Amino acid sequence: MKKWDIAVIPGDGIGIEVTPEAIRVLDTIADIHGGISFQYKEYPWSCQYYLEHGVMMPEDGLQQLEQSDAVFLGAVGDPKLVPDHVSLWGLLVNIRRGFEQVINVRPAKQMSGIDSPLVDPKGFDFTVVRENSEGEYSEVGGRIHSGEDETVIQSAIFTRRGVTRTMDYAFELAKTRRGHVTSATKSNGLVHSMPFWDEVFQDISKNYNSIETQSIHIDALSAYLVSKPHAFDVIVASNLFGDILTDIGAAIMGSIGIAPAANINLNGKYPSMFEPVHGSAPDIVGKGIANPIGQIWTAKMMLDHLGEQEMGTLLLDSIEEVIEKGIKTPDIGGTSSTTEVTDHILNTLTLRA
Numbered sequence: 599m600k601k602w603d604i605a606v607i608p609g610d611g612i613g614i615e616v617t618p619e620a621i622r623v624l625d626t627i628a629d630i631h632g633g634i635s636f637q638y639k640e641y642p643w644s645c646q647y648y649l650e651h652g653v654m655m656p657e658d659g660l661q662q663l664e665q666s667d668a669v670f671l672g673a674v675g676d677p678k679l680v681p682d683h684v685s686l687w688g689l690l691v692n693i694r695r696g697f698e699q700v701i702n703v704r705p706a707k708q709m710s711g712i713d714s715p716l717v718d719p720k721g722f723d724f725t726v727v728r729e730n731s732e733g734e735y736s737e738v739g740g741r742i743h744s745g746e747d748e749t750v751i752q753s754a755i756f757t758r759r760g761v762t763r764t765m766d767y768a769f770e771l772a773k774t775r776r777g778h779v780t781s782a783t784k785s786n787g788l789v790h791s792m793p794f795w796d797e798v799f800q801d802i803s804k805n806y807n808s809i810e811t812q813s814i815h816i817d818a819l820s821a822y823l824v825s826k827p828h829a830f831d832v833i834v835a836s837n838l839f840g841d842i843l844t845d846i847g848a849a850i851m852g853s854i855g856i857a858p859a860a861n862i863n864l865n866g867k868y869p870s871m872f873e874p875v876h877g878s879a880p881d882i883v884g885k886g887i888a889n890p891i892g893q894i895w896t897a898k899m900m901l902d903h904l905g906e907q908e909m910g911t912l913l914l915d916s917i918e919e920v921i922e923k924g925i926k927t928p929d930i931g932g933t934s935s936t937t938e939v940t941d942h943i944l945n946t947l948t949l950r951a
């Protein structure tokens with residue numbers, strides 16, 4: 599029996615509603631498989647925790663998580679209780695950085711059974727490889743003076759090491775897919791960072807002769823994701839650009855509530871973290887209508903990462919079958935509740951196994 603230790607951080611808002619649903623799914627997967635089991639350790643770190651302790655996670659929080667095989671997180675943020683920059687940097691970004699989860703992998707594809715807002719989505723299927731350790735998400739900078747003299751500096755950091763490993767990951771991924779990498783740039787506006795980004799992209803592409811490449815400015819690329827998303831295979835992007843592109847990817851799938859993500863540690867020193875693209879969705883919290891599929895598809899990415907690809911495929915097939923049957927939460931045009939959708943996924947898993 600192979601036992602996986604999973605550190606679970608439901609977080610805030612609908613994170614608390616969808617994480618237990620995905621755990622029900624993982625337990626069913628373990629039953630079906632017969633040779634694996636999951637042992638969960640849950641951590642209450644959240645904005646509520648902040649109100650009680652003055653921090654989003656304890657000082658030794660990373661050490662507590664370190665022995666796990668993976669971290670499974672819902673969403674962080676409750677702007678009524680804690681400013682977003684404090685809550686996200688205190689927990690989510692703290693784990694991404696502390697555990698050197700330098701890549702964020704975010705697939706998006708047309709799902710049959712969900713109406714894309716696009717008239718003709720043409721079966722689009724792309725994955726964004728987002729730089730996850732530096733870029734525009736940087737603490738370098740500060741504020742001085744006040745009033746009319748108030749001055750703010752927010753620096754973006756691009757290192758050759760960080761950009762290279764992100765691009766290498768994208769090219770390696772493209773080898774297993776349709777062999778095409780698009781780089782999201784903005785070298786006409788950001789005159790230091792993005793010309794550098796483009797140079798590294800050109801250098802690395804020389805090591806991958808079989809891969810077709812193109813560079814597109816982020817403004818045009820954002821528009822293309824709406825007008826011709828089927829033209830893209832792997833997209834490599836900086837931290838902020840990747841963040842924005844993946845909400846567009848989620849939107850053209852039909853809802854941000856279904857989009858999965860994986861924060862990958864590449865050096866094996868620390869666990870990777872799996873959390874959906876969406877946030878804590880304060881506008882629908884407590885209504886029982888949060889779409890659990892983003893979190894459940896994220897569990898599929900965790901299964902793949904742990905080497906259980908067969909179970910991962912079974913899970914995604916089951917998700918698609920349930921959607922095709924019309925068992926859907928309101929964000930994708932259905933009337934089912936969070937738990938009803940999960941119940942159907944569990945039944946489908948069992949029937950298919």
Ligand SMILES: NC(=O)C1=CN([C@@H]2O[C@H](COP(=O)(O)OP(=O)(O)OC[C@H]3O[C@@H](n4cnc5c(N)ncnc54)[C@H](O)[C@@H]3O)[C@@H](O)[C@H]2O)C=CC1
Nearest residue numbers: 673674675676677682854855876877878879882888889929
């Ligand atoms: N990785 C994370 O933990 C993230 C956290 N956040 C935080 O979440 C909070 C809310 O941020 P927003 O910008 O509103 O983004 P959001 O992703 O939470 O919500 C955007 C919209 O999508 C809907 N939505 C999101 N997930 C859904 C689901 N599973 N089912 C159905 N509808 C869903 C929401 O109802 C809302 O209308 C903030 O505190 C923000 O900082 C935002 C993005 C990512």
Ligand SMILES: CC(=O)C(=O)O
Nearest residue numbers: 686690841875876877
């Ligand atoms: C914070 C956020 O929006 C993200 O990492 O996707």
Ligand SMILES: [K+]
Nearest residue numbers: 672673874876
């Ligand atoms: K999330």
Ligand SMILES: [Mn+2]
Nearest residue numbers: 841842845875
């Ligand atoms: Mn985001």
